[in-house]
Amino acid sequence: MDALRVGIAGLGTVGAEVVRVIERQQRTLAARCGRPIRVVAVTARSKTKKRGLDLRGIAWAKSPLALATDPNIDCFVELIGGAGDPAGPAIEAALAAGKSVVTANKALVAKHGLKLAALAEKHAVALNYEAAVGAAIPVIKTLREGLAGTDIERVYGILNGTCNYILTRMEQEGLSFDACLADAQRLGYAEADPTFDIDGHDTAQKLSILASLAFGTKVSESSVYVEGIRSITPEDLRAADDLGYRVKLLGVAVRTAKGIEQRVHPTMVPKASSIAQVMGVTNAVSIDGDGIAPITLVGAGAGSAATASAVVADIADVARGIRAEPFGRPVAKLAAISKAPMQRHEGGYYLRLLARDHAGTAATIATRLAEQEISIESIVQRHAASTTDGAGTPAKSSPVPVILITYATSEDAVRRAIQAVQRDKVISGRPQVIRIEKN
Amino acid sequence: MDALRVGIAGLGTVGAEVVRVIERQQRTLAARCGRPIRVVAVTARSKTKKRGLDLRGIAWAKSPLALATDPNIDCFVELIGGAGDPAGPAIEAALAAGKSVVTANKALVAKHGLKLAALAEKHAVALNYEAAVGAAIPVIKTLREGLAGTDIERVYGILNGTCNYILTRMEQEGLSFDACLADAQRLGYAEADPTFDIDGHDTAQKLSILASLAFGTKVSESSVYVEGIRSITPEDLRAADDLGYRVKLLGVAVRTAKGIEQRVHPTMVPKASSIAQVMGVTNAVSIDGDGIAPITLVGAGAGSAATASAVVADIADVARGIRAEPFGRPVAKLAAISKAPMQRHEGGYYLRLLARDHAGTAATIATRLAEQEISIESIVQRHAASTTDGAGTPAKSSPVPVILITYATSEDAVRRAIQAVQRDKVISGRPQVIRIEKN
Numbered sequence: 058m059d060a061l062r063v064g065i066a067g068l069g070t071v072g073a074e075v076v077r078v079i080e081r082q083q084r085t086l087a088a089r090c091g092r093p094i095r096v097v098a099v100t101a102r103s104k105t106k107k108r109g110l111d112l113r114g115i116a117w118a119k120s121p122l123a124l125a126t127d128p129n130i131d132c133f134v135e136l137i138g139g140a141g142d143p144a145g146p147a148i149e150a151a152l153a154a155g156k157s158v159v160t161a162n163k164a165l166v167a168k169h170g171l172k173l174a175a176l177a178e179k180h181a182v183a184l185n186y187e188a189a190v191g192a193a194i195p196v197i198k199t200l201r202e203g204l205a206g207t208d209i210e211r212v213y214g215i216l217n218g219t220c221n222y223i224l225t226r227m228e229q230e231g232l233s234f235d236a237c238l239a240d241a242q243r244l245g246y247a248e249a250d251p252t253f254d255i256d257g258h259d260t261a262q263k264l265s266i267l268a269s270l271a272f273g274t275k276v277s278e279s280s281v282y283v284e285g286i287r288s289i290t291p292e293d294l295r296a297a298d299d300l301g302y303r304v305k306l307l308g309v310a311v312r313t314a315k316g317i318e319q320r321v322h323p324t325m326v327p328k329a330s331s332i333a334q335v336m337g338v339t340n341a342v343s344i345d346g347d348g349i350a351p352i353t354l355v356g357a358g359a360g361s362a363a364t365a366s367a368v369v370a371d372i373a374d375v376a377r378g379i380r381a382e383p384f385g386r387p388v389a390k391l392a393a394i395s396k397a398p399m400q401r402h403e404g405g406y407y408l409r410l411l412a413r414d415h416a417g418t419a420a421t422i423a424t425r426l427a428e429q430e431i432s433i434e435s436i437v438q439r440h441a442a443s444t445t446d447g448a449g450t451p452a453k454s455s456p457v458p459v460i461l462i463t464y465a466t467s468e469d470a471v472r473r474a475i476q477a478v479q480r481d482k483v484i485s486g487r488p489q490v491i492r493i494e495k496n
Numbered sequence: 497m498d499a500l501r502v503g504i505a506g507l508g509t510v511g512a513e514v515v516r517v518i519e520r521q522q523r524t525l526a527a528r529c530g531r532p533i534r535v536v537a538v539t540a541r542s543k544t545k546k547r548g549l550d551l552r553g554i555a556w557a558k559s560p561l562a563l564a565t566d567p568n569i570d571c572f573v574e575l576i577g578g579a580g581d582p583a584g585p586a587i588e589a590a591l592a593a594g595k596s597v598v599t600a601n602k603a604l605v606a607k608h609g610l611k612l613a614a615l616a617e618k619h620a621v622a623l624n625y626e627a628a629v630g631a632a633i634p635v636i637k638t639l640r641e642g643l644a645g646t647d648i649e650r651v652y653g654i655l656n657g658t659c660n661y662i663l664t665r666m667e668q669e670g671l672s673f674d675a676c677l678a679d680a681q682r683l684g685y686a687e688a689d690p691t692f693d694i695d696g697h698d699t700a701q702k703l704s705i706l707a708s709l710a711f712g713t714k715v716s717e718s719s720v721y722v723e724g725i726r727s728i729t730p731e732d733l734r735a736a737d738d739l740g741y742r743v744k745l746l747g748v749a750v751r752t753a754k755g756i757e758q759r760v761h762p763t764m765v766p767k768a769s770s771i772a773q774v775m776g777v778t779n780a781v782s783i784d785g786d787g788i789a790p791i792t793l794v795g796a797g798a799g800s801a802a803t804a805s806a807v808v809a810d811i812a813d814v815a816r817g818i819r820a821e822p823f824g825r826p827v828a829k830l831a832a833i834s835k836a837p838m839q840r841h842e843g844g845y846y847l848r849l850l851a852r853d854h855a856g857t858a859a860t861i862a863t864r865l866a867e868q869e870i871s872i873e874s875i876v877q878r879h880a881a882s883t884t885d886g887a888g889t890p891a892k893s894s895p896v897p898v899i900l901i902t903y904a905t906s907e908d909a910v911r912r913a914i915q916a917v918q919r920d921k922v923i924s925g926r927p928q929v930i931r932i933e934k935n
Contacts, residue, residue: 078645088712088829089644091821187642193788195634195642202818203626203634205528206517206808273527331794334773339789349632349805350778350796355770357789366788369645379641379818382530390527 264308703747
């Protein structure tokens with residue numbers, strides 16, 4: 058059978074690694090796919106940059122768009138990144154020209170995936186994007202094909218290695234968020250502008266893609282409730298530890314009676330859960346199907362080798378003629394997402410409040426929670442040594458942390474109770490609220 | 497597009513669940529596959545047995561063989577089990593008649609998979625068997641497609657829920673092997689004749705399938721070194737715990753300079769490893785690829801819902817026209833396995849010996865190990881209270897356990913050293929040897 062002729066746009070660390078893997082694995086790939094895979098053309102911003110690649114015999118296209126429509130390629134691989142130009146128009150052009158497309162571009166899939174999927178469907182070509190979520194962890198394939206017959210109830214996970222690295226260091230070494238972020242930046246785990254990662258937007262884009270595959274709904278990044286990890290303190294992590302939990306930035310998509318909840322926020326997970334074991338830059342996704350125990354997939358969520366592994370597997374699927382609809386079913390069969398409002402989220406909550414005036418504050422807080430029909434599982438007042446007088450009673454002027462764990466209640470009730478407590482002026486500072494996810 | 501017409505042979509708990517899932521999920525499956533999936537014929541030993549299934553409108557075939565060649569079916573689903581008749585001949589007949597086959601039959605795939613794959617290839621039909629290893633955990637798809645471009649160095653895991661259940665109970669409750677086995681039998685986790693599970697043969701069959709997919713070699717169950725868990729004692733699990741390990745029955749397939757090692761045996765794994773967290777009947781598979789962090793897949797390894805989930809996903813792949821070679825590449829391209837002999841295995845070892853004569857025994861053992869150039873990482877002599885006299889020194893007549901952890905050495909060296917120690921007559925009973933697997 059004829060070779061699959063591949064064109065690669067973008068020769069950063071991932072693009073260069075893809076070229077190397079296809080070269081190094083050429084015999085294995087030919088055996089697996091029944092035909093050779095050959096990189097015949099590439100393009101990147103700089104033609105002269107040193108990349109340690111032997112590009113002899115490989116054509117240089119003058120632009121991504123020119124490469125996408127090059128009649129000499131069968132499969133267009135987009136590794137430029139970014140939701141806009143030039144990645145988007147180049148992919149559209151490739152699909153319109155009847156070429157299969159492989160991309161690692163989560164932003165583009167989250168924002169314009171439906172339009173691109175419709176185009177791929179129209180031209181009966183593949184649009185594969187395994188690398189966009191969890192790099193080499195085969196979560197897209199698992200949701201799209203491996204669980205095709207399973208009614209999925211919840212998909213959730215640790216989808217951003219930067220945040221998990223920061224939370225792991227904070228927990229294990231008692232360091233502040235700022236110190237860990239600075240370290241992550243120094244080690245190359247976090248960008249100079251870390252906003253996209255640490256405020257949860259990267260996780261939200263990935264989650265919106267997983268939710269579409271899991272529930273057969275249209276990708277909807279704007280339906281995701283997003284909170285990042287900036288407000289998490291070492292005190293929260295210590296309290297979580299005492300209570301049998303760890304704090305992780307989770308993306309959670311769950312089917313509820315009120316619609317589909319998609320949320321990204323710091324989350325307390327039981328220490329014994331699979332997801333709690335995931336440390337450092339590792340990613341993990343758990344999938345709860347109807348009547349079956351959760352399936353958890355764990356691995357590196359980033360890095361050039363892991364990302365290239367997923368990209369090459371996607372190319373191999375094209376070479377083999379394996380093609381599923383990009384979102385697991387035709388775009389016309391994807392339902393509009395019925396968004397469950399965050400105020401109606403139900404679950405347990407961790408609250409950390411700074412009691413301004415010791416005497417009676419716990420009683421006031423308990424009363425306000427009771428008014429909202431919130432049951433308290435545990436309440437602890439922490440008397441730090443420095444905030445007590447000689448006799449061991451807290452000084453009136455030093456705020457004392459009050460830590461509460463509630464039984465399942467609603468987001469709305471928690472917000473109202475906290476507002477009431479704030480009006481009572483018995484607490485100072487910003488109340489800390491962390492949702493609990495049972496496994 | 498026309499419906500995919502499915503015939504199911506075997507209506508045990510899995511077969512009945514597959515019929516129910518296809519009925520319950522018919523709209524989702526039709527959307528995902530672009531065509532309906534319909535069970536049109538079934539067969540089982542008893543036609544009259546109560547199964548809680550509505551089989552009206554579904555034809556009853558007089559035998560698996562008759563069903564396999566029924567011109568009204570497109571896809572033959574074999575859920576009878578067993579490597580011989582009637583499962584084997586029926587699958588062969590179905591493939592020869594140009595029908596795709598889905599099976600959950602690990603014994604058949606391990607023993608006759610190559611012959612069946614060649615037949616599937618010849619007729620350009622699918623032979624899907626995701627459910628044969630790890631039930632709904634998508635490990636076959638991951639190795640065959642998801643990591644098509646990755647050079648795999650090692651695949652290992654907990655592939656038998658019965659053994660992991662027993663080891664978990666023994667560890668957590670300090671119970672004996674026999675007590676936990678009896679409980680597992682009472683709960684339906686172990687067969688009346690548990691030999692196949694607890695002596696490691698079930699794990700060996702599954703491992704041989706994974707090794708073929710990982711390394712592009714011919715399935716070779718007979719190349720697997722197998723040891724079961726009967727000899728593991730609560731003392732071993734306590735010692736492992738003290739040393740920072742857990743004991744799991746692992747199947748390990750690894751590419752070495754001496755060939756491919758395939759081995760099943762009780763294994764000490766570091767407590768912090770992903771695989772050590774896997775408790776009870778859960779299964780897990782870790783895959784080490786060239787240059788990428790391990791990918792670990794965790795989930796239920798058995799049960800009718802989990803098994804049916806994998807079977808239905810395999811049927812959905814047939815309906816979608818997704819087809820990869822059964823072992824990831826054409827049978828003619830699968831290499832004969834170059835078996836690394838177990839004597840040449842290299843790794844760390846845990847040894848528990850019963851020192852018959854206290855004085856000088858540790859020195860004798862250390863000398864015998866040194867003669868084989870084995871370095872000792874730690875050595876502990878356990879003086880149980882009951883084996884000491886009033887003054888705290890061990891009585892000469894009571895054997896005292898000596899527990900050693902070695903640095904990496906060879907199986908051969910360990911065997912020779914133990915033989916020498918036995919010849920010295922300083923130990924009594926059977927020496928316990930547990931291999932250590934680093935992650």
